[in-house]
Amino acid sequence: MYTVTHDGGLGAGLIDRRTALKTLLGFAVAVLLVYLLGAVVGWERAIERLRVARVEWVLVACGSTLLCLFAWAKTWQIVLERVGVTVAYRRLVVTFFAATFANYVTPMGQAGGEPFIAYILSRDTDATYEQALASVVVADLVRLLPFFTVGIAGLGYLLATAELTARIRPLAIALVGVAVALPLLVAVGWRFRARVRAGALRCLAPIAGRTDRFSVESVGDRIDRLYASIDLIAGSPRAILVAVGFAYVGWVLFALPLYFSGIALGAAVSIPLVCFLVPVTVIAGSTPLPGGIGAIEGTLLVLLPVLAGLTATDALAVTTIYRLTSYWFVIAVGGIATLWVVRRV
Template identity: 65%
Template structure:
């Protein structure tokens, strides 16, 4: 692929998408505000003013270091296909990808095409190689969410006589995803030839309506993508190292919720955090940017149902958690995105 060729996924940001994102943020913030109105903003703000700064800073540091460690997962995966990118440069690119994910509806659906495009522009990697590395890294980083989430669910089943209805439904979704996602990924890979043929059939109506995309081009891109994934899968030692970084990153990703509770003076069990964080990620898969409002509402409801926290304490903990795990990352990722755009 030449450098001047625009790969699939490029140009995904336009005025219409930007307008929808802004509208999504406005709606989400309104819903968060209404959640605070129901709980009581005055009491919540009083709890936030009394929060211990050291634990807030610990949560902020944990979030940022966790992203840096997750960037190493991607770095290792890229090495398996012979793409040598300086780690310091790649971390900035990864922060930019995270920013795209966090401001895009459906949570984690927005950054992959963008970041694969940026990587292809930054290095000698083709777009398909870049996309393969991004998809593989995402799957590796998903493993801790399901396995550690299962540990947290087991803790709840052992320590709680009867799970509230809301908790049971979220636990069921977690278990379905824990089994279903790996099974689906393995099935698609096992029958990848049929999967490729299905994608080509779906693309056929599009290719008949435009001369900018051809069936041959779609097939060629799919072939290159499969070859890149096969090369990654052929490096089991490197994948084990990448999984190790994924688990370390997950621990750092989850700790801000624990630190937020300490800051408010109402500690949460670490095993309960193991359940809550994956569930909030699932709840964040909504049409609102970064899961805003859905994550806040879910976390307040679950913390209140599973602990002796008042709704005021639950909202205070949730607000601090989202401040250091979402808004801080959006701010840092936004700066990284500007830097990536400038250097490209």
């Protein structure tokens, strides 16, 4: 995903040519998918609706996204402090914005961008790569707690107020499945971490024998340091509790742009429904395409008419504003932050 240069420069190490080409190709395919989705509904009618959108609510949605990132950066800072890495919040916010940018534009970033984010953090702070990766992994797990609880609460609302259609039932099952399977997988992986370590080293042994870039012993040492960092973080329940609080605040702010997008067009999307839709779109967005482009839009275009009673045109207009304020706005702000990080390192 990235290359580490001998001169230690972050700018040169953020992305190599192959990754850049994959990213550009991913964006091209994703944008084409979004265009085709809109073409089925009718871009002309949707654009007419967008022209009458209330700009103040679009700006409120952007502000909510921005505050969400600030809250999640605080979660990250709390976790980092537990591994002995003290970073000024003002500096860490910029790093977090840059890391989010990298996560949003990298293919498969939404599904597994943690190593990339840890790399950025380790290059921009005094944290070692293992400390950075441990903080990112734990912060991600902390942020998943609101994802599960809010999503299940939204599903409960749907079960209480409407019968699930055939198209929605698989998404509801997927949400419940992830909510149950992922914590269980994490718990089992941690309980048998020695076996996980041994298995990983066995898989890497044949590769290590053919290259001088790493050895089985060095990888084992890095895994041990990673486990030690996670143990250190887990040893402070009070700090984790505070981090969870900021994670919940961040998730509320993360979900609200969909609600504000509806208000901007006078197309109501209730808060309980938003609680279900946003976690579902996060699951749908775990695709090889950058930022889940295409998958998230397609999911909302299917669900908004069914669950919120919107017309197809309003669904497309609401989805467009939502993605502009929750994704493309982050790309713009995160891109500026990335340039800043590259400049200051």
